[in-house]
Amino acid sequence: MQSFSLLLDGLATAITPTNLLLCFVGCLWGTAVGVLPGLGPLAGMALLLPLTYSLDPTGAVIMLAGIFYGAMYGGSTTSILLRIPGEAASIITCIDGHEMARRGRGGAALTIAAFGSFVGGTVSILGLMVAAPLLANAMLAIGPAAEAVLMAMALLVVAAVSSGPAVKTLAMITLGLVFATIGLDQLTAFPRFMFGRLELAEGMSFVALAIGLFGVSELLLSLDDAITERPRTPRLVDLLPTRAEVREAAPATLRGSLIGFAFGIVPGVSHIVSTFASYAVEKRLSRHPERFGQGAVAGLAGPETANNATTGSAMIPLLVLGIPAIPSTAILLSALQIHGVQPGPLMLSEHPGVFWGLVASMYVGNLLLLVLNLPLVGLFVALLRTPMTVLAPAVLLICVIGVFSVSASTFDLWVMVTAGAAGYGLRKFGYDVAPLLLAIVLGDRLEVSVRRALTISDGDYSTFVQGPAAQVFLGIFVLVGALQLGARALGWRRGG
Amino acid sequence: MRSLHQWQGDAAVGGLLAAVGALVIHLAQALPVGTWREPGPGAQPLVLGVALVVLGLLAALRAWRVRDATAATIGEPRAVATLGLLGGFVLLLEPVGFLLTAPAFLIALIAALGGGWRRAALIGLPLGLGAWAVFDRVLGVPLPPGLLPL
Amino acid sequence: MTGTNRSPLWLTALAVLAVAPALVPGAATAQTYPTRPVSLIVPAPPGGGTDIFARQLAELVSTAVGQRFVVENRGGAGGTLGTTQVVAAQPDGYTLGFIWNSPLTTSPHSLTLAYTPDSYRAVMSIGFSSYVLCARADFPAATGAELVAHLKANPSRYTYGNDGVGGTMRLAAERIFRRIDTRVRSVPFAGAGETARAFLGGHIDFYGGSLPPILPHVQAGTAKCLMLTSADANPALPQAAGLQSLGLGEEETVLWWGLIAPARTNPQILSRLEAVFTEAARSDAFRQIMERQGATPRVLGAEATQRLIRSELAALGTVAQAIGLQRQAQ
Numbered sequence: 005m006q007s008f009s010l011l012l013d014g015l016a017t018a019i020t021p022t023n024l025l026l027c028f029v030g031c032l033w034g035t036a037v038g039v040l041p042g043l044g045p046l047a048g049m050a051l052l053l054p055l056t057y058s059l060d061p062t063g064a065v066i067m068l069a070g071i072f073y074g075a076m077y078g079g080s081t082t083s084i085l086l087r088i089p090g091e092a093a094s095i096i097t098c099i100d101g102h103e104m105a106r107r108g109r110g111g112a113a114l115t116i117a118a119f120g121s122f123v124g125g126t127v128s129i130l131g132l133m134v135a136a137p138l139l140a141n142a143m144l145a146i147g148p149a150a151e152a153v154l155m156a157m158a159l160l161v162v163a164a165v166s167s168g169p170a171v172k173t174l175a176m177i178t179l180g181l182v183f184a185t186i187g188l189d190q191l192t193a194f195p196r197f198m199f200g201r202l203e204l205a206e207g208m209s210f211v212a213l214a215i216g217l218f219g220v221s222e223l224l225l226s227l228d229d230a231i232t233e234r235p236r237t238p239r240l241v242d243l244l245p246t247r248a249e250v251r252e253a254a255p256a257t258l259r260g261s262l263i264g265f266a267f268g269i270v271p272g273v274s275h276i277v278s279t280f281a282s283y284a285v286e287k288r289l290s291r292h293p294e295r296f297g298q299g300a301v302a303g304l305a306g307p308e309t310a311n312n313a314t315t316g317s318a319m320i321p322l323l324v325l326g327i328p329a330i331p332s333t334a335i336l337l338s339a340l341q342i343h344g345v346q347p348g349p350l351m352l353s354e355h356p357g358v359f360w361g362l363v364a365s366m367y368v369g370n371l372l373l374l375v376l377n378l379p380l381v382g383l384f385v386a387l388l389r390t391p392m393t394v395l396a397p398a399v400l401l402i403c404v405i406g407v408f409s410v411s412a413s414t415f416d417l418w419v420m421v422t423a424g425a426a427g428y429g430l431r432k433f434g435y436d437v438a439p440l441l442l443a444i445v446l447g448d449r450l451e452v453s454v455r456r457a458l459t460i461s462d463g464d465y466s467t468f469v470q471g472p473a474a475q476v477f478l479g480i481f482v483l484v485g486a487l488q489l490g491a492r493a494l495g496w497r498r499g500g
Numbered sequence: 501m502r503s504l505h506q507w508q509g510d511a512a513v514g515g516l517l518a519a520v521g522a523l524v525i526h527l528a529q530a531l532p533v534g535t536w537r538e539p540g541p542g543a544q545p546l547v548l549g550v551a552l553v554v555l556g557l558l559a560a561l562r563a564w565r566v567r568d569a570t571a572a573t574i575g576e577p578r579a580v581a582t583l584g585l586l587g588g589f590v591l592l593l594e595p596v597g598f599l600l601t602a603p604a605f606l607i608a609l610i611a612a613l614g615g616g617w618r619r620a621a622l623i624g625l626p627l628g629l630g631a632w633a634v635f636d637r638v639l640g641v642p643l644p645p646g647l648l649p650l
Numbered sequence: 651m652t653g654t655n656r657s658p659l660w661l662t663a664l665a666v667l668a669v670a671p672a673l674v675p676g677a678a679t680a681q682t683y684p685t686r687p688v689s690l691i692v693p694a695p696p697g698g699g700t701d702i703f704a705r706q707l708a709e710l711v712s713t714a715v716g717q718r719f720v721v722e723n724r725g726g727a728g729g730t731l732g733t734t735q736v737v738a739a740q741p742d743g744y745t746l747g748f749i750w751n752s753p754l755t756t757s758p759h760s761l762t763l764a765y766t767p768d769s770y771r772a773v774m775s776i777g778f779s780s781y782v783l784c785a786r787a788d789f790p791a792a793t794g795a796e797l798v799a800h801l802k803a804n805p806s807r808y809t810y811g812n813d814g815v816g817g818t819m820r821l822a823a824e825r826i827f828r829r830i831d832t833r834v835r836s837v838p839f840a841g842a843g844e845t846a847r848a849f850l851g852g853h854i855d856f857y858g859g860s861l862p863p864i865l866p867h868v869q870a871g872t873a874k875c876l877m878l879t880s881a882d883a884n885p886a887l888p889q890a891a892g893l894q895s896l897g898l899g900e901e902e903t904v905l906w907w908g909l910i911a912p913a914r915t916n917p918q919i920l921s922r923l924e925a926v927f928t929e930a931a932r933s934d935a936f937r938q939i940m941e942r943q944g945a946t947p948r949v950l951g952a953e954a955t956q957r958l959i960r961s962e963l964a965a966l967g968t969v970a971q972a973i974g975l976q977r978q979a980q
Binding site for chain 1: 695698699701702705706721723724725726727728730731761762764809814835836837838839843844846847850851852853854862863866867869870872939942943
């Protein structure tokens, strides 16, 4: 148990007054940028990066990591209350979380999300300590071919969890894949559907699309009917989940932790894929799958836990390999490098203090976040008391600022407005926008990884069924599919 | 505002998707398709365009067969006003600047949604100026200055 | 006669009157510049080498000048979006760009852009970082010369990861492969981190990209870097051959960073900027930051930087043409 004693040393580092303060500042700031739509962990960390130049490396990385997982915490708030995903990982949270809020269970939803985030975060830190080198190797085994298989499967899962008619969901996924091709082709630099706009060279802004399709369209829809179904304002006792809700949330939270941590190895989009993998699992296991989309507690608790559980595994490629897997960890990397600490295979032996200090601070930070967030639940819910005539304009203003802050471009604002109008029309007639948005995220990686794999194999399609990683993914998929078919044949299928 | 049956809108969206698919096929003609061994930038858009046409038509067909006759409306005045004012805000944001457009947008929208002009002014003005102060000055998110020398 | 004679005089007088007020404050501005915060546009998202250097320089220069230099990240389209913004800004010295070379010398070959080397003025540049070509520890070549011989003997057999067609690494590598008359199959990735992951996982044969992501693995003994795209060797990587030692010295293509301003910026302002940024870049603190990022300090003035841009643009244009990369209608 050498790592245990090192962890204790790390804990001693993490709870020095300075580091504790830095951790707190990071968590607080992270919660704030997570709550504001558009301002995600990336922007939050970038804004405070210069501050860390004057700190020591441990303190710098403690504060920045705090922003990172703090933002993951905060991202769920606007998803639940306003159906605006604070960041990509909370798209799924919008579905059942917001339904709960509409039914007056907004406080309970926020509390469940906060606890789920805490459990997920803690489990992933444990996993980070125990299995970091193992997971790092698993990550490396996923090459372009396996990634292509994984992305294709992820899209099928998206199609499977959606509650609408299959043909509509598939049409939305296809539309998303079309949008994903906009921009310069990554492999040939060929411009596709850019219409001469340089702003489209890297595709449409995800933040603008997400806020438009979800947030703006939601506001338009809620302004729509004369007899708007207003979210009921909960009383103080309603802020706590009921016993039945806890019973449903607890197992989902545990499963979400494991799923989130395991899916942390998915390159680039781990925090997104883990959320809907968890959602699919919960929907399959539920005794009431028909409640999903109607405010199912498990449909909130699972994904919300899973996205926080990936934060630990997202650290693994950074700390063990020195490779940032997602953009936010790239900022952590540069913060460390500025101080002459090079993450990578030698970090554990060369800078054990920084490594264990960071791990321990993540424990502390998760606890801080829980303490910080629970009292805020009441405050956030009180915001819902604001009449729609004032709430809608204020939220739209925040959306505009959020989108503008990402790239300072009016073009992205037009994307948001257009996506809002389109989302309004689509949702009005029963076309779900969640598969559309997820397909945009995944489609880009699907196409380039297919073509990369073919370049590597020199045009040999059998590459997609070779290699351990691809075979494991395909194996799981075939197994699940067979169980599904078998169950259906035996008449066990529980509706939905 | 237009009233219609749910299925009519459903079918119309399906038709629209098929039309987008056709447009994608048309635009993809300009992109090299490549070969089976090495698909080019045009390959995936072409496949997706065809799929979108098929799925869009199938969705429209399904809507027609199910015939959900629930009443639906499109283009309610409040939603249209919101979208219109939002568009105006975005249009004027850079030339005129955030500090002038944001309060104007808030006041106009609160009033348009039926909040009354007095209340609109009392809430919209401080909210717009406050947002600028918090984001531009405190958080360091640069917002367009426009006409004002900030 | 008199009427036609008088009229231009009268017009000239009017023109002088109209322009004079515009000129006088201009002169005053150049004397007292800067009187308000200066935007330093970085056409990349926060967190990369360019961003780090820009923020560090901004801090040093702010202290020296007594006015804030504010870094604004304007990532997108391989740096061309932010660069376009710099070029289109008011040439008043209050919008500058801290850029790396790719949007200036690589992107113009694949994208139709609104700028040429005449649309901006290089102010200075701070130094460079070589790209590296690395193989796994078990690769049957131990030196740069052996690698060249091996690649020549096995055309089209190996794959190398790089930062994409629009990226400088790809052109730097192709420039060398073309010179030694061989072919290595290119697999583009979204960045050096992704390239490193595919390389370490054994999915591609060579890592091609910047030094920092691969350095820890070289130190750990899992990777060996055999070739640099710079003419000279790098002390941090004794095993890797500089192009000079392979007889390919004139094919050098490196990643470098510098400061640009819109073309019509007042020359006095430009020389003031050149002086303060040069001083900051030469400071020990900044050199240390650069070395930690695996970069080599080499401060060049305005003239030398502008010359470098033009010659690099031309050389990479030839390579781009040779590999069939051409500018497409957008």
